[in-house]
Amino acid sequence: MLPGEIFTKLKNDFGDAIIELNESPNSDPWILVGADQLFDIFHTLRDADEFQFDYLMSLSGTDLGENLGVVYHLYSMTHRHKLVVKVEVPKGNPVVPTVERLWRTADWHEREAYDLIGVRFEGHQNLIRILLPYDWEGHPLQKDYVTPDSYHGMKIS
């Protein structure tokens, strides 16, 4: 199923929560969705018979300047189709519902996105840092991140 068809079907079900379809020739087509109904949208994408996205290939966080974004790459083993879903949240309150209960893969991916970008996944059962030390301050892959002078008395740079 092509992303355009998926977009129209989702638009019928969820209305305003599905914001836009981008079919730029330079990249994979992607669908931008709102953060409020995210879990329901993904639940439909995983379980509805015509979608059956049973594999979350990748979950990555991005810093878009004013907003923080999360990009989901989905793949269906039964229908062999792909979908890219994006969600954007304001930097001041970057809260996205977790999809950890839908795909167990998302557990560590979400922890990584939280660790490095700072997106908070609401409902994640164990949202702690995965790569950096637990007492690290800030999220280093944000574009306005300022490298601290020292960590535990060891000079950085």
Add this chain to the structure above:
Amino acid sequence: MESTNFIWDLMGKNLWSVVAVISLPLIFVLIYALVAILAELKVSAWIQERLGPMRTGPWGILQPIAEVIKLLQKEDITPTAASKILFNLAPYVIFTGAYAAFAVIPFSEAYAPANINVGLFYIFAVGSFSAIGIVMGGWASNNKYSLMGAMRSVSQVISYEIPAAVAVLAVVVLTSSMNMMEISRMQEGGFWNWYIFGGPGGWTKIFMIPFTLTLAIIYFIASLAETNRLPFDIPEGESELVAGFHTEYSGMKFAMFFFAEYANMFVVAAVVTTIFLGGWTSPFGSFLAGAGWGAFWFILKSMFVVFLQIWIRWTLPRFRVDQLMYIGWKVLLPISLVCFIAISFFSLLNLG
């Protein structure tokens, strides 16, 4: 009864001769441990098609001496949180246990430091010393890895003492003696008289050969576990527990553990040699027999068993804890019991 200790004959019983009798095994242990350490390094290297230590003296033969010199210079650390008395006592307890077992080992027709009636029983008694030492060291280190290593070691030693004891008991049933010198003497007259091949006797002993052979293998496997050698080295499994019960030991105290491990290896090898491989007797009847040659044969056979232990160590991977317990309780124990009963039956028939 003729004398079994040439030092008594030479010097009579006085203080000096006692010191000589005591120190002879100690000197032997020290020299043997150096040789065994070098053998361990070299055999491991040859099995892996390497060369092993090459740059310490010709062909690296001075390697163990360099190691001892280095360990003597190492700082001796006692952790602050450790229980100091037990921590410092543990290596000595282990070494004492290993060394005390040398008292009854019949090196030759003319030399067993103490020729006592219950030699085998004594070896099993002092063999448990090492378990106590390991628990002391592991618990006193105040380190979780040490404690886990010590607990594993104890469970392992307790499990494997039983098949080992049953195997030894079977030989005791055949010989009706626990005196190691006596057992050695019974196997005189060629390798077909060794207890691994059913011991001395008529053609009817053929029926016993499978059982004694199995018992010899069982005792050997159990002795590997008792000395914490691979494939039974979960007490010091380096991938799970940092270094097991001796994680916190450094310098000379660690060297004591090292020496005790190799001394223990020799003790179990000596027991295998004595009860299954004919002790100091020559394998070819009266060929090269005699007191001096006896010591030669005994040490040769024991070193062969030590070599077998090293060979197995560099061949097999480590067992898991549950596999270890399975082998101990469900394989070795029933098979050794079956063999023991069969041998008792045969010996009853022979007597009656």
Add this chain to the structure above:
Amino acid sequence: MSSYLKNVWAGFYTAVKGMMITSRHMFKKSVTIQYPDEKFDLPANARNKLVLDMSRCNACTACAIACPVNCITVEGVRVSPEDPHQEVHADGKPRKVWVTRYEMDLAKCCFCGLCQAACPSDAIKHTQDFEYSAYNKESLYFKYQILTPEQSAEKVRLLAEFKEKEAAAKAAAAEKAATEGKPVAPKKAAPKADEASEQ
């Protein structure tokens, strides 16, 4: 029961089989190359220690730009035509640039070979020499210097003087042209020299 016995036998048999395999290897010839005495032949394109041929270097900074970890620092100054000390390259051409500073920190180098690929005059090269471990990090900081600091200051001064003269001559020419009513096209050589001296 039979499967139990079969398992026991399999365990014993495989252990013995493994020991046979190791015993076979015990008597094989060892494959060890005893390093300090005999050495492994390195491939011809092995990338180890970086060395610079100062007689070829033109301080073009291509290597410093190509370096992904920025471990190379290059500074050069153009040779003034009035310099009394003119040098000739190995290939017979006159030297155009004095390298006043060339430093590379092999403690940071990641041996990717990009500088070697970027160098237009084959001056910087990876050699097969890997034996240069050091007791202190400073000895991994390689400085290639053919000029003393005083000499390089002298070269910079000479070039500046030459440029001043040139500019004066140009101004005079321009003035002359202005009086004669002809515009003069600006030359391009002067900014190039500036770049070289800045780097």
Add this chain to the structure above:
Amino acid sequence: MGLLNRLDDPYEGGGIVLGKIEELLNWGRSKSDWYLHFGLACCAIEFMAMNASHFDFMRFGTIPRTSPRQADFIMVTGTVTFKMAERIKILYEQMAEPKYVISVGSCSNSGGPYWEHGYHVLKGVDRIIPVDVYIPGCPPRPEAFEEGMMKLQEKINKQAIFNKRKLLGTE
């Protein structure tokens, strides 16, 4: 010419005995170095090759130890992140004297590719523990490890045990 004099300069005025003993002790230490391997990144992969049959690190009398108490030197191979830097420091402090450090590869020498912009990388392990031998390379060849080991042995062989005061005075 008392005993103190001999302690000060062992090779003069009948101090041969102490000098020889010092040589013996240094020989023992240099020829049997047990190491604690701290593998962090790709240099540790090269380290495996060095331990394997073709290069055989054990020829130099080294034995791998997992416990820092029994190790003579620690081999830091790879990128030292701040998370690991603390553990390296703890392990180094747990080692028994005399102890040495070999730093292998660009990353642990000076941060390597991360020396400019790495927010998470310690720029050189020598910022937290004193390094004895730096082995350059990214990663170094297995022979380079062995050459570094020989450098360390040379250093140990030249160490003063009895005439420390004299050396401190001159240096």
